[in-house]
Amino acid sequence: MSEVEKGDVTGVILVGGKSRRMGRDKAFLEVAGKPLFQRVLELFQESFSRVVLAGGAPERFAGYDLPVLPDLYPGSPLGGIYTALSLADTEAVFVSSCDLPFPNAAVLRYLCSLSDGYAAVVPETPQGYEPLFALYKKGCLEPIRLQLERGDFCAYAWYPEVKVRLVPPGELAPLDPDGTAFCNINTPEQFAQLAAGTGGRCPAG
Template sequence: MTAIILAGGKSRRMGFNKALLSYDKKTFIEHQIARLKTIFDEIIISANDAAVYAHLNLPIVSDIMPEKGPLSGICAGLIRSSSHHAFVVACDMPFVQEKAILCLREHIGDYDVVVPQTSRGLEPLHAFYSRNCIQPIRQCLDEGKLRIIDFFPMVKARIIHEQEWKELDGSTLSVTNLNTPEEYQKYFGHT
């Protein structure tokens, strides 16, 4: 199975490429790769600046439609993926937890999307997607519908509600994303 790391964002609120922020002497993306390698056979990076990530020696795909946000990156990753389902995670989620990912994977069955829900709402940047999502995503991109969840009604989606999700230690930590310097300081102020 494949994991796709979305690293093509502009990091406007952070002011710096979030994938390259570091803790414990490694960048966020290096921490993610180390954890994901224990679960997945293939890891793809979705990024528009391949040179930044070339040193990681992983396949890198560009958005299928520039300037269309994460939906375009998810689609590019699914097209390149060698497996039917892929786990998609944003590069600003440095605490991905193996047991949280495995819990989601257990629910795939014949679903095209398996997405957790927390008190903040759906977490589509920490979810599984099938290749059946490619055409619905392309349709949404063509129509200018750029929210990830816009294509969910067009596929078979399974929401893992917070009650199921919270029973796992670290599940909410797994979906924690750091978007601002203040959020980074909150977790890594001592580094």
């Protein structure tokens, strides 16, 4: 993994979402016969020596034999990031939401390779930051904690407090030619489009 070796990063899958817009548990929606969660998990197990789940009810994932960390600050992805980073044995964690249909190994490896000298490595998309497929180091803990203590759960408001390597879309495009690495499915309509077959494209929001 270049600057970050496989054993130096803990893979963290955020599983605390309520799937309100979807109306059912997004983690276990199947695409091409495989649950979304399983797609992320397999990539992480190939990429990292340690994989943990953050924020979810342990019984939902009882069959996977993985640690499930209850959020220290419940109710947001930022709380899940803080929890995992606080409890990780490694200096860095790589975080992903649990519902990516097309998690991209090349993008993951590239982001990890950029970590030297930075507290965080975060992709950018045409829509803005992508904080839930990103790498964070222990130096992020204090600014995240202070923000959570203020009751601010924005996943990226604390970025100005640390040295962040932002990775623009053009830099990632050769690794993600279809533009699907950060595809996110939030509604039954989007999932229906995906299940019906979209040619490997992310359904329109």
